[in-house]
Each structure stands twice: as structure tokens, then as C-alpha cells.
Amino acid sequence: MKKLWDLFTSVKLAVVLLALGAWLVFAGTWAQTQEGLYLAQERWFKSLWVIRHAGDGWWVLPFFPGGYTIGTLFLVNIICAHTRRFERPPGGMVALLTHYGLVFIALWFVTTFLLWNPLWLFLGYAVLMVADLTIWQKGSGKKVGVDAVHLGIITLLVGQLGTDLLSVETHMSFAEGESRNYSEHHHDSELVFIHDDADGRDKVVTIHQSLLGTGRVLVDPNLPFTVRLTQSAKNASIIERKQAIEDLGTLRGALATMDGKYSSPDMLAAEAKKVFEEGGKIQVWRAALGAVGEKADIDPVPAVTRIASDPAKAAKLLAELKTRFRTEMIDAFKNRQSADAAYAAETLEAGRDITDTQPAAAGDKGAAQRFFLVPRPDALTMDERNLPGAVIELAANGATLGTWIVSPMLKEQKFEFGGKEWRFGIRSERFYHPFHVTLLKTTHEKYDGTETPKDFRSTVHLAATNAAENRDRVEISMNSPLRYSGLTFFQHQMGREAANTSRGTSTLQIVRNPGWFTPYYGCALVGYGMARHFLMHMLMFTRRRKQS
Amino acid sequence: MKSRIPLIVTVLFTLMVGMKLMPPKNKADAFPTLEFGKLPIIQSGRTQPMDSLARNSLLQLRGKQTLNTEPWKGTFDKPKIISAVDWMLEVMMDPATADTRPAFRIDHPDVKGLLGVPMTADEKLLSDGKHYTWNQILPRFDALQQETQRAFRVKDKLRDSYQKALVDLWKAIRSYKSLKVTLGPAAGGDLTKGLEADLAMMKKAREAFEAQMDGRPGDNTALAWFSERQDENVALVIPPTALTNGKDEWTRSINAVLAVDRGAPPNFALAHYAKMAAAFKAKDAPAFTTAVTDYSAALKSTGLADKRIRKASNEQWFNFTELFYQGMIVAVSAFIFALAVWFAPARMEWARLTALRLTVLTVVIIFGGLLFRIIHEGRPPVTNLYSSALFIALGASVFGIVIEFMWPRGIGTAVASLMAFGCLMVAHFLALDGDTLIMLQAVLDTNFWLSTHVVIVTLGYASTFVAGILGIFYILNGVFTKNITPEMNKAFYGAGFAILCFAMLFSFVGTVLGGIWADQSWGRFWGWDAKENGALLIVIWNALILHARLGGLVKERGFMNLAVAGNCITAWSWFGTNLLGIGLHSYGFKEGAFNWLMGFIAVNLVLIGIGSTPKESWRSFAKAASN
Structure with missing residues (x-):
């Protein structure tokens, strides 16, 4: 112990x-x-x-x-x-506690009230420092500095933990003139079922993505049916069967043409010349030459001519070129923006096929007739996000109503049940707020004659649902967020509507972080403590020098 | 006599720098191009003189601010070297000659192969195997274009050296083409003819555009002609004659043509530029001077450009002073004197004083240069990687001088002058990227955070480096000389500890202010972004050193070794995190920088290795240890 x-x-x-x-x-x-x-x-x-x-x-x-x-x-x-x-201080506990209390509480007050006035903030700290060091000269509180630093570190560590656990980041996207009373989660999605209520408002039943496990059966008192997940993936592509079949055909055709092209050694020299003179995939040629043991020169033609006269080597070069161009083509397909093309390329690589029945249809209703689901690994970078997908079977009273496919990539689907129309789908998880934000205007200034952004700014109107708050023309820009009801609104992205480019769009990032003040106080403590400690040492150092 | 040396040397160096501060003059026999270089334009979103446009363009083409027109000649054969403005005048007004100038530097053998240009130096072919003319590139331009398009499709971090070389060359070509069309219809020297031709082209471009809209085949060359002149890279040379929406909006020459097309009279600048071009073509120096003077007067008389004229002229003067280069020379001289002190500390007081004065002169020079930039930009000192290097040079040398005053042993000046020299060198290489006064992205457009977070965190870098360099000197002196007497030992340790305390304070406060800035603009205090982590690493490392010392885990030698390791960490934080190419701060990626960084870290690790040898093998302590 x-x-x-x-x-x-x-x-x-x-x-x-x-x-x-x-x-x-x-x-x-x-x-x-x-x-x-x-x-x-x-x-x-x-x-x-x-x-x-x-x-x-x-x-x-x-x-x-x-x-x-x-x-x-x-x-x-x-x-x-x-x-x-x-250690029990020489001046007694009371003096010590008074000194500590003075410093820490005063620091709290100065930081809280002067936070947005840097000059006054700094002056506040300076005044406090002078008072603090004067008392120290009189004999108490030698360790205030070090203690403040460590208390600050504790505040920062605990505060960061609190932020990790408690803060929620969402965003709100709209075009000029639009209003929102909800924001959406960055990463998480939800499965929703919506129907019109008698009073004309939407009734929404939401199921968070974390509940969407394969094989689960979801029962909710607000849903007159059960939801069984026959297939579910955290991140999935939705493939359109018809398009994927077509893409696979295109790719096969291209590969066949290429195979034909590199089937005889007679064409090698001519092709190399063409590639070198007109610019082609010279790097592929060089790599292939390297693989058959030829030094890849700047001009590949002499080397290729040499090889063409040696049948064994020529065959090897042809094979190399074929594999390399094949990989290039398949990669090109994978890198296309279309998930269908990428899937076609993968299927071809794996030696499988896509037909009207393979892979088997995901379900029998709605989009499931045309699309199927392919699970994908988790998204890695900041600008990608997971797109969850699922195949759901709805059932009521022991009878199945049908099987659907759901994904954020698909539009809302509909079905009739119990005399009501239900709409459903997967969308970003929504957080409803007790206020409406209307985007009045977006400002996107650029430097003269360039595309470099100079200023991003959203002008919004903010109205609380209970009419307690009604702020007009609030400006939110880079480095100057809006704080309201425990939330902070930041300017995140800005753009133009695709359909109407004269209409600006804006995305606000909305953060709820109850611990937002801890880093400020923590930093004040550490910064102050360090400055205080070093100043004290400097005073002692100079005094000692003077004495000696 | 010896006591006079410090003064004499300092005066000599001051004179050297002072000479450069005189406004530049045209050489008697050369074409009077300085006045032209002074003319204001807008490029990359900021007002600048023609001189800066020329220098930055040439930097992009060949990494130098002058053009050697006969690179195949040896240095002693006196190859003809012309200034950036001289070269740019040719590109703008006499492109046929410019096309024969070896202005494009190409190093990658595959790119040379692709273009079919001479691979190695060959005097008969008038080639040095590195620099090529536009006329040499042109025949295989289509092949180059195809390869480059392919390279552009690869994400920039994934490009191999060949693809990078292609992309760089393509950007250089884009700059070159942009310069050629900058003056628009005035370039030929005859404005009426130029306008006629341009209006005809414009008509064709319009037809081609309409055809394209209707899905019919159009005249692509006319469209390319138009978009080339509208390129973001083309400088805005046409001044306004009246305010639009309360703003003095400058435009590209193509907009002036468009205005004429709409029925307005040609902008006055076009006629002046045409006169300049005509005089230039005719090699008529007096006419050229008159044309430039006339244009300056006309521009002034609009009453809308006073500020821009002044700014451009100031910047041209600053370009010519080469202040930071002067600083580098003074700093390295100071360092040599400071080193001399160590060979015979007792007899070398004059050298110490000389070093100190020269270091102060270095500080004055760097400060002056930074002050000019601050006033010129209306920004705090650090706005990009380049200016952070300048600021570290300044901060570190001030810290070093303070140390010298507290412990007058020649340590502080040595650290100060070495840091100043090293950082100015780094800045010099960073400047090869092009414009160093570049405008700031929206999120950085806040003087408050730039002047607090950025300045303080940069001071944190500077002070951590100072501690690290102190550590290096301690190790080298301790192991290889007998210089570290008990008294010196105390001075080194005292100075090291003091500076490390400041390093701790600055790096912590700076890092935290960065967090608060992030909280203000993105809504999160800490995001584990690469650059944030780099700054945090410095804080952690400094805390580690202080605690290790406090707990008695290290004594002088251990402390110094840890401080040297601080060099590696600071360098990584400063550059390495940018090189990773991830996160929000991943600006300024440079290939060569990675090797330099690794080299710097390796050297420091070797020094730590030397510093970790047992006390008996340190010459300074050998006797003491055996006792």
C-alpha cells in the first residue's frame, strides 16, 4: 500500500x-x-x-x-x-484559504465576465497578479501558481471528458428563404415512419440506427405493425440492378477489345510508338517493360522492337500489358462516381456475375424490386459518412405486408395500411428545436478576381416557438457564432442551389456542449498559474542576484 | 584597437544594409523598366506592383527571381542575366522573343523525355539540360496535355514524382500563358488593330458558345481563346474610371474588350499600355519612359487609385531591398564571431561584443522587414508558414540576446545568430513557392486570433528551439572541449531552465488560444487535428522536461538532451504535421521539405546520442569525474 x-x-x-x-x-x-x-x-x-x-x-x-x-x-x-x-502553511490555514479563495474565485469572475473583451480580460488578470504577488511577498501562498496550473489541468481533462460524453454536434442546411425547426446529426441516421395525423400534422416514429441489427424485430406502440430487419448494414451501397448489368457489359466489352489489341506481338512496336508520340499510358508500358526485365528507357520503342523479335519475351510482355491495362480499366470503373459501376467492377474481379436473379432480389415491394443492397466498410475520412442500409419486412397480425429496401440514398417510399398512408425511409437523425431559424441571406465574398473565399456570412431570423424570442437579422459568420439557449450556431458551409444558382444555401453547425466553459476556465487557471509561478521565480532570482 | 572592432564591424554591416535601402535606379545602359515595375495591378486578390507579378511568375517557372538567358554558359563566362520585369515585358509585349528564352525549369527525366528536349547539358544545342524555352515545349504540347490531364485526375497527395513534375510544369505554363494575354488588345502595340482582332474573336466565341448551348459543334479555339483570358491567373490590369457600388473594381483586359463590345469607349489604360508595347517593340527607351509616366499620371488623375499606387510602389521598393537576405548575411557573420569566443573565452571579449552587436543588427533588420509586412498587409506578423519562419527568427534572436545580457558568456548570441540564420534560410526556401503576401482564407481572416494565438504559439516554437539549440551547444562544448567550466555549466543550465519556462508558458497559452479559436469558429475546443496535436506535443514535452528536472530524474546533461529532443518535436509540429497532408491545417505541402525535416531530426538524434555518452567521455568533465 x-x-x-x-x-x-x-x-x-x-x-x-x-x-x-x-x-x-x-x-x-x-x-x-x-x-x-x-x-x-x-x-x-x-x-x-x-x-x-x-x-x-x-x-x-x-x-x-x-x-x-x-x-x-x-x-x-x-x-x-x-x-x-x-503542508500546513506558516501563516495558518485561514490565511492560506483566503489567498487561494481570492485567486481562484477572482479568476473565475474575470474569465466569465470579461471573456469577450480581450483587453479588459488581460488587464483583469494583470491586476489580480499584482494583488496575488503582493500578498505572497507578505508570506502566504508560495504554491498558488503550481496549484493553479494543476487545478487547471484537472479542469481541462474533466472538461474534455464531459465534452466527449455530453456534446452533440448537428447541422442545419437550408436555402435562402427557407425555415427549419430541426437540425440533423453528422454521422447518425434513423429509420422513420410517418403518417398524417387528423390535425394535418405529420406524426413521426423514429428508430435510431443503433437499433437496426440484422434479424431484429422492432415493435413500437405507435406503429400498428412490426418491423423485421432481414438485412442491415452500417454502411451500404444501393445498387440499381439494370444499371449494374449494363456497366458490367460495358466493362467486359472494353476488356475484350483490349485483349484483342494485345494478342499479337506484331502490333507491339507500332503501338509503343503511338503511345510515345501521341501521349498515352506510357507509365503502364514502362512498368510492363520493367517486369519483363527490360530497362524502361525514356523512349520505349527500341526496347519494344527488341522484344518483339523474341517470341517468348514478347508473349510475356503482352501478358504483362494485358494484366496492367486490365487493372487500370477496372480501377477506372471503381473510381467512377457511380456505385453501380464500382459494384460491376468488383463483381468482375471476383469472377461473379450480375443477372436479373443474381444477387437475389432484396424484397418484393417499392424500390426493392429495382435495387439491392451491398454492405461497405466504414467511412474513414471527414468528408465521407456512413450510409446505413436495410431490408425490412413489415408484418401485422401475423401476416407479412411485404419487404422493402431502405437507405438515405432512396426517396421516401409509401404504403397503405389500416386506411392510412405511411411514408418511410432512412434519413439523418433529426433533433427538433423549440425555435425556427429562417435563412434570410447568404453572403459569400471572394477576393478580387479570384475564387479565394474572403467572407462567409449567413443572415438569419430566429423565432422561438413560444414567441419568447424573436431576433431579426442575426449575422453568423466564420469566427463569430451565435449563442442561444445553450446552443452555439456556427457558419459551416455555403453554396448555391443546384436548380437555381442565384439562390444561396448555407449549412450551420449547431453544437450543444454544456461543458463549453471548462476549457476557458481551465486555460485561465493554467496560464495564470504558470505566469505567476515563473514571475515569482524571476523576482526571487533577481533578488538573489542583487544580494550577491 | 581591439575595443574598436565591434563598432567598426557593426558600422560596416549597417552601411551594407543601408545601401540596399536606397530606392533602386535604372542602369544607365538598360531599358528603363523600373517605372514599369512600379505600376499597380491586382493579382491573387491583392494589389501588387508589376515587379511582384514578374518575380512570382518567374519563381513559379524556374524557382529564381531572375532569368539566365544563356544557362549553358558557365558562371565565369558571364551569361546574360535579366531581371524578372525585363523578362515579363518581353512575355507581354514581345512574345516571339520571350518564347526563345529558357525560362522553364524541368528536372524530371520522364518529362524531358515526353517533350523530347535535350536531356543533358549540351553547349552546341544551347541547352544546360535543365532550362527550356516555350518553343521547345510547344511541338509536344498535346502529348504533355494528355499526360497532365491524367496526372490531375490523381489526388494530389497520391501523385508520384513524375505526376507532380507534370502538374508543376502545367501550372508554370498556365502562368506563362496568362502573362501573355494580360495586356489583351494592347499587347501588340496598336490598340485599334488589337481591338478589332479581339472583337472578331469575341464574336466567334459568342457564336461557339451559343452553338454549344444548342448542342451543335462550335469553334473550340475561340472558346479556349476566351477562357484563357478569363483565367483566375490573369492579373487585373484595367483600373476603374468610376466607382461601381462604392467599390473601385479593377478588371482583366478581356473585360475592357467586352465593355468596348457593348459600346463603351476603350478604357484609358489600354491606350497607354499599347504605347508602352509599341515603344518596347521599337526599342525606343525614351518613348517607353514617356508612356509609363503618362499612364501613371492618368491613373493618378482618376483619383481612385492613390492607395494602390502607393502600395505597389512600396512593395517594389521592399522587393529590391532583399532585407531578409541581408539579415541572413549579418546573422551568419554574427555567428562566426560568437563561435570565435569559445576558442578563447578569456581573450575574446571583443568578438563577443561584435557578435552581440551584429545580432542586434539582425534583430533590427528582421523587425524592420516584418514591420513593413505588417503595415503593408494590415495584418499581424504571422499569416503563413513563410512569415512564421521570419517570426521565429525574430523571437529566437530576441530570446538569445536576453540570455546574453543575463549570462554574458557568448552563449546567447551564438544561439540567437544561428537561429536567425537558420530560420531566415527556411523562409528563403519557403519563398520559392511564390507570393509570400498571399491573401487569407475566410476562416483565417481575423486579426484578433492571428495576433494572439498565432503569434504566441510561434513564440512557443521559437523559445523551445532556443532551449534546444542551447542544448546542442552544451553537448558539443561539453563532449569535445573543456569549455564547460563549473561557471559555464551554471550559466547554460540557468539559461536553459529559464527559456524552457517561457517555452512552456508560450506553447501552452498559444495552444489553448488555438483551441478557443476553434471553439469560436467550428464549435469544438479540441478536435485532435494534426496541427493541434503538434502544438500539444510541444506542451507535453516541455512539461516532461520540467517535471523530470523537478523530480531529480535528470541533471544538466539529461536536461540538455531532452531539450535537444525538443528540437525534433518542434520541427515536426511546425512542418511535419503539414506534410502528413491531413486535417485542417494541411496547407503548404512541399516535397523537398520532408527530406530536410528528416535530416534535421536525424542530426538532432545523433547529437542526443553524443550527449548520452557517460560523463567520463565528456572532455569538460573528464577530470572532475575521475576524481
Whole structure:
């Protein structure tokens, strides 16, 4: 026990934790190149430990403590160390507590009330510092600085944990003139069933994506039917069968033409010449030449002519060219913007086929007749998001109503049940607010004669549903958000409507973060504490120099 | 006598810099192009002189601000070298000659192969194997275009060196073509003829456009002709004659043609530029001077361009002072004097003082240069990677000088001058990218955060580097010399600790202010973005050093080794995170920079290796340890 106490109160532990923290931050940054920002954050910083998987980069050790572990140990270490090193002050506890109380509370007040006036904020801190150091000269509170720093670190760590757990980021997209009373989640989606109520308003039943597991049967008192998930994927492509069959045909045709082209060694030299002179896939040629053991020169023609006269080598070169061009073509198909083309290319690679019956139809109703679902790995980068997909079978009173396919890529589908029309589909998870925001105007200024953005600005009208608030012409721009009812509205993106380019569109990011103030106070504590500590040392240093 | 050396040397260097501050003059025998270089235009969204346009274009083409017209000649054969403006005048007004100038630098052998240009230096072919003329590129332009289109389809981080070379060359070509069309109908020297031709082309382009809209085949060359003149890269040279919506809107020459097409008289600038072009073609220097002077007067008389004229003229002067280059020379001289001190500390007080004065001169120069940029841009000192290097040079040398005053042993000046020189060098290489006064994206357009977060975090870099360089000097002196006497030891350790405390403070406050800025503009305090993490790493590392010292885990030597490791971390944070090409701060990706960064880190690691040898093998401590 004593040993454990020694360990947790030691500076050594702090140094070890700092070293571990440094490596975690370094490796976690490298990991973003492979895993993407979002996943890397979850795996490295918002986790208890990190374990190496196959295919990880050099920066991943077999086992490493995650952000939460290191952070917690830090907290324990700081608190234990301070408890152990606490000394009864010479001036008595009352003087000490008064001094500490003065500094920490005054810091809180200065930070809270002067936050938006940098000059006054700075002056406030300066006045506090002078008072603090004057009292120190009189004999109490030698450790205020260090204690403030560590209290600040605690505030920051706890605050970050709170933000991780409590904050919700959503966004609100609209075009000029449009109004919204809801915002949408960045990553999460929901399955919704909607029907018109008697009073003419939509009744919405939502099911969060986390509940959409394959094989589950969902029952909701507000739904007169059950929902069985015959297939479900966190991220999926929706493939249009007809288009995919057509794309597969196109790709096969192109490959056949290419195969024909590279079937005889007679054409090699002529083709190489053409490629070199008119510009073609010279790199493919060079790589293929390299593979058959020819030095890939700037001008490939002499090398190709040499090879063409040697049947064995020529055959090898032809084979190399074929495989390489085949890969190029298949890759080109995969990189097309169309999911259908990508699927066709994958199917071809896997040696499978797409027909009217293969893969089997997902369901018998609505879009399921034309589309089927292909699960995909999780999206990695910041600008991609998971598009969940599912095949659902609806049933009531033991009888099936049919099987549908749902995805955010598909429009809302409809069906009749119990004399009502139900609409349903997957969409981004919505958060309804007790206010309406109307986009009045978007401003998108650019520097003279360039496309470099100079100013993004949305002018909005904000009206609370209960009429308690009615703000007109609120400006939200980069670096100047709007704060209202515990939410902060940031200017996120800006664009033009595709159908009518004279109409501006805007996306606001809306964040609810109850702990938003903790970093401000934490930083004030640490910054103040450090400045105070170093100033105190400097005063002592100069005094000592003067004396000697 | 020795006591006079510091003063004499400092005066000499001050004179050297002072000479450069004189406004530039035309050489007696050369074409009077300085006045032309002063003319204001708008490019990349900002007012600048023709001189800057010429320099930045040439930088993009060949990585230098001058043009060697006979690169196949050795340095001692006196090849003819012309200034950027001289070259640009040719491109704009006498393109036939410009097309024969070896202005394009091409290094990649496959690109040379593609273009079929001489691969190696060959005096008979008038080629140095690196620089090529437009006429050499033109025959295989279609092939180049095809290959480049393919390269553009690859995401920029995934491009191989061949594809990158293609893309770079393509951008250079785009710049070159843009310069050629900048003056529009005035370029030929005869405005009436020029306008006639342009209006005819415009008509064709209009027809082609309508045809395209109707789905009929149109005249693509006419459309290309038009879009080439509308390119974002083409400078705005046509001044306004009246305010539009309260703004003085400058336009490209093609807009002036459009205005004529709509029935307005040609903008006055066109006629002046045409006169300049005619004089230039006729090699008539006096007529050229008159044309430029007339245009300046006409521009002034509109009353709408005073500010831009002044700005352009100031910037041209600043371009000619080459202030940061001067700073580099002074800094390296200061460093040499500072090193001399260490060979015989007792007898070299004069060298120490000389070094100190020169370092102060360096600070004055860098400060002056930064001050010009601040006033010129109306921005805080650090706005991009380039200016961060300048600011680190300034911050680090000030810290070094303060250390010198507190511990007058020649340590502070050595650190200061080396840091100033190194960072100015880094800035010099960063400047090869082109315009260093580039406008800021919307999210960065906030002087408040630029002057707090960016400045303080940059000071954090500077002070951490100062601690690290101190560490290097300590290790080198300790291991290889007997310089580290107990007294020196105390000075080094004291200075190292003091600067590290500041480093801790600056890097923490700077990092946190960055978080608050992010909270203000994106709604999250901390997003684990690469650059944020880099800054956090510096904070963690500095905290680690201070705690290791506090806990008695390290003494002087360990402390210094950790401080040297701080160099690696700071360098990574400064450049490496940009090189990863991820996150919000991934601006300024440079291929060569990666190798330099790795080299710098490797050197520091070797030094740590040396510094980790046991105390007995340190010459300074050998006797003490064996006792």
C-alpha cells in the first residue's frame, strides 16, 4: 500500500505519463493518415487502450494505453501528489484559504465576465497578479501558481471528458428563404415512419440506427405493425440492378477489345510508338517493360522492337500489358462516381456475375424490386459518412405486408395500411428545436478576381416557438457564432442551389456542449498559474542576484 | 584597437544594409523598366506592383527571381542575366522573343523525355539540360496535355514524382500563358488593330458558345481563346474610371474588350499600355519612359487609385531591398564571431561584443522587414508558414540576446545568430513557392486570433528551439572541449531552465488560444487535428522536461538532451504535421521539405546520442569525474 501510494504521488509517474502521452499524441496523429480523423480519435484518444491489429502502421505498438487511461492516471497522480505534499502553511490555514479563495474565485469572475473583451480580460488578470504577488511577498501562498496550473489541468481533462460524453454536434442546411425547426446529426441516421395525423400534422416514429441489427424485430406502440430487419448494414451501397448489368457489359466489352489489341506481338512496336508520340499510358508500358526485365528507357520503342523479335519475351510482355491495362480499366470503373459501376467492377474481379436473379432480389415491394443492397466498410475520412442500409419486412397480425429496401440514398417510399398512408425511409437523425431559424441571406465574398473565399456570412431570423424570442437579422459568420439557449450556431458551409444558382444555401453547425466553459476556465487557471509561478521565480532570482 | 572592432564591424554591416535601402535606379545602359515595375495591378486578390507579378511568375517557372538567358554558359563566362520585369515585358509585349528564352525549369527525366528536349547539358544545342524555352515545349504540347490531364485526375497527395513534375510544369505554363494575354488588345502595340482582332474573336466565341448551348459543334479555339483570358491567373490590369457600388473594381483586359463590345469607349489604360508595347517593340527607351509616366499620371488623375499606387510602389521598393537576405548575411557573420569566443573565452571579449552587436543588427533588420509586412498587409506578423519562419527568427534572436545580457558568456548570441540564420534560410526556401503576401482564407481572416494565438504559439516554437539549440551547444562544448567550466555549466543550465519556462508558458497559452479559436469558429475546443496535436506535443514535452528536472530524474546533461529532443518535436509540429497532408491545417505541402525535416531530426538524434555518452567521455568533465 505504501509503495502504491509512493508510486501515485511520485513525480516519476508524472514524467512517465507525459512520455506516454507524447507518444499517444504522436502516434494518434500518424494514425489519422490511415484511419481517418474520426476513427483515429475514437481508437486512440477516446479509448482505454489501443491494441495492434494486422495491417496497422509502424506507429501502433502491440499494446498501448489509450487517452482515457492516461488521462485518468494523470488525474490520480496530480490529486495524490498534491494531497501528499500539502503542508500546513506558516501563516495558518485561514490565511492560506483566503489567498487561494481570492485567486481562484477572482479568476473565475474575470474569465466569465470579461471573456469577450480581450483587453479588459488581460488587464483583469494583470491586476489580480499584482494583488496575488503582493500578498505572497507578505508570506502566504508560495504554491498558488503550481496549484493553479494543476487545478487547471484537472479542469481541462474533466472538461474534455464531459465534452466527449455530453456534446452533440448537428447541422442545419437550408436555402435562402427557407425555415427549419430541426437540425440533423453528422454521422447518425434513423429509420422513420410517418403518417398524417387528423390535425394535418405529420406524426413521426423514429428508430435510431443503433437499433437496426440484422434479424431484429422492432415493435413500437405507435406503429400498428412490426418491423423485421432481414438485412442491415452500417454502411451500404444501393445498387440499381439494370444499371449494374449494363456497366458490367460495358466493362467486359472494353476488356475484350483490349485483349484483342494485345494478342499479337506484331502490333507491339507500332503501338509503343503511338503511345510515345501521341501521349498515352506510357507509365503502364514502362512498368510492363520493367517486369519483363527490360530497362524502361525514356523512349520505349527500341526496347519494344527488341522484344518483339523474341517470341517468348514478347508473349510475356503482352501478358504483362494485358494484366496492367486490365487493372487500370477496372480501377477506372471503381473510381467512377457511380456505385453501380464500382459494384460491376468488383463483381468482375471476383469472377461473379450480375443477372436479373443474381444477387437475389432484396424484397418484393417499392424500390426493392429495382435495387439491392451491398454492405461497405466504414467511412474513414471527414468528408465521407456512413450510409446505413436495410431490408425490412413489415408484418401485422401475423401476416407479412411485404419487404422493402431502405437507405438515405432512396426517396421516401409509401404504403397503405389500416386506411392510412405511411411514408418511410432512412434519413439523418433529426433533433427538433423549440425555435425556427429562417435563412434570410447568404453572403459569400471572394477576393478580387479570384475564387479565394474572403467572407462567409449567413443572415438569419430566429423565432422561438413560444414567441419568447424573436431576433431579426442575426449575422453568423466564420469566427463569430451565435449563442442561444445553450446552443452555439456556427457558419459551416455555403453554396448555391443546384436548380437555381442565384439562390444561396448555407449549412450551420449547431453544437450543444454544456461543458463549453471548462476549457476557458481551465486555460485561465493554467496560464495564470504558470505566469505567476515563473514571475515569482524571476523576482526571487533577481533578488538573489542583487544580494550577491 | 581591439575595443574598436565591434563598432567598426557593426558600422560596416549597417552601411551594407543601408545601401540596399536606397530606392533602386535604372542602369544607365538598360531599358528603363523600373517605372514599369512600379505600376499597380491586382493579382491573387491583392494589389501588387508589376515587379511582384514578374518575380512570382518567374519563381513559379524556374524557382529564381531572375532569368539566365544563356544557362549553358558557365558562371565565369558571364551569361546574360535579366531581371524578372525585363523578362515579363518581353512575355507581354514581345512574345516571339520571350518564347526563345529558357525560362522553364524541368528536372524530371520522364518529362524531358515526353517533350523530347535535350536531356543533358549540351553547349552546341544551347541547352544546360535543365532550362527550356516555350518553343521547345510547344511541338509536344498535346502529348504533355494528355499526360497532365491524367496526372490531375490523381489526388494530389497520391501523385508520384513524375505526376507532380507534370502538374508543376502545367501550372508554370498556365502562368506563362496568362502573362501573355494580360495586356489583351494592347499587347501588340496598336490598340485599334488589337481591338478589332479581339472583337472578331469575341464574336466567334459568342457564336461557339451559343452553338454549344444548342448542342451543335462550335469553334473550340475561340472558346479556349476566351477562357484563357478569363483565367483566375490573369492579373487585373484595367483600373476603374468610376466607382461601381462604392467599390473601385479593377478588371482583366478581356473585360475592357467586352465593355468596348457593348459600346463603351476603350478604357484609358489600354491606350497607354499599347504605347508602352509599341515603344518596347521599337526599342525606343525614351518613348517607353514617356508612356509609363503618362499612364501613371492618368491613373493618378482618376483619383481612385492613390492607395494602390502607393502600395505597389512600396512593395517594389521592399522587393529590391532583399532585407531578409541581408539579415541572413549579418546573422551568419554574427555567428562566426560568437563561435570565435569559445576558442578563447578569456581573450575574446571583443568578438563577443561584435557578435552581440551584429545580432542586434539582425534583430533590427528582421523587425524592420516584418514591420513593413505588417503595415503593408494590415495584418499581424504571422499569416503563413513563410512569415512564421521570419517570426521565429525574430523571437529566437530576441530570446538569445536576453540570455546574453543575463549570462554574458557568448552563449546567447551564438544561439540567437544561428537561429536567425537558420530560420531566415527556411523562409528563403519557403519563398520559392511564390507570393509570400498571399491573401487569407475566410476562416483565417481575423486579426484578433492571428495576433494572439498565432503569434504566441510561434513564440512557443521559437523559445523551445532556443532551449534546444542551447542544448546542442552544451553537448558539443561539453563532449569535445573543456569549455564547460563549473561557471559555464551554471550559466547554460540557468539559461536553459529559464527559456524552457517561457517555452512552456508560450506553447501552452498559444495552444489553448488555438483551441478557443476553434471553439469560436467550428464549435469544438479540441478536435485532435494534426496541427493541434503538434502544438500539444510541444506542451507535453516541455512539461516532461520540467517535471523530470523537478523530480531529480535528470541533471544538466539529461536536461540538455531532452531539450535537444525538443528540437525534433518542434520541427515536426511546425512542418511535419503539414506534410502528413491531413486535417485542417494541411496547407503548404512541399516535397523537398520532408527530406530536410528528416535530416534535421536525424542530426538532432545523433547529437542526443553524443550527449548520452557517460560523463567520463565528456572532455569538460573528464577530470572532475575521475576524481
